[in-house]
Amino acid sequence: MTWPHDDVLHAWWVEPNRLLAGEYPGATRSKSAEAKIRVLLDAGIDTVIDLTTEADHLTPYRALLHTAAEKSGRTVRHFAHPIPDYGVIDDAGYDAILARIHSELDAGRNVYVHCWGGKGRTSTVIGCLLAESGLSYDGVIDRIIELRAGTRKAAYPCPESAAQHSILRARCAR
Numbered sequence: 001m002t003w004p005h006d007d008v009l010h011a012w013w014v015e016p017n018r019l020l021a022g023e024y025p026g027a028t029r030s031k032s033a034e035a036k037i038r039v040l041l042d043a044g045i046d047t048v049i050d051l052t053t054e055a056d057h058l059t060p061y062r063a064l065l066h067t068a069a070e071k072s073g074r075t076v077r078h079f080a081h082p083i084p085d086y087g088v089i090d091d092a093g094y095d096a097i098l099a100r101i102h103s104e105l106d107a108g109r110n111v112y113v114h115c116w117g118g119k120g121r122t123s124t125v126i127g128c129l130l131a132e133s134g135l136s137y138d139g140v141i142d143r144i145i146e147l148r149a150g151t152r153k154a155a156y157p158c159p160e161s162a163a164q165h166s167i168l169r170a171r172c173a174r
Contacts (some may be wrong), residue, residue: 052116
């Protein structure tokens, strides 16, 4: 299933209508941030897993997200699991992120996982999730390419760094 709003918010469905992965939903221009948040809420997203760090120096979006959700009579949960840009965290950190994704999905919530550009950190976390199903490293990379096909950032390699690829290799070998 293709995400039809890639021109507004670069994203890709991992599990159609349940698990979406992509870029930071904030922006320096409030109109742009509001449009990004609107497409997330319209898609039924009610949990956001944020992989960015304060060192990314991004314009905050949480207040806009919660205000927009309240206006539509909904609540949205936001969880910060910071990972350095182009970097990695230890296995326990990835385990915690995956446990959060699973618990939110199991509770019937629809999840959006994001970093800054929706490529490196995000695809690493999604790759770790895919590895749980027993896919090989090559299988995980192929699946990420397939899921991102047709998006405006599909030509960019994902994950982005050697460290991120190493984490996926290790997770696939578990």
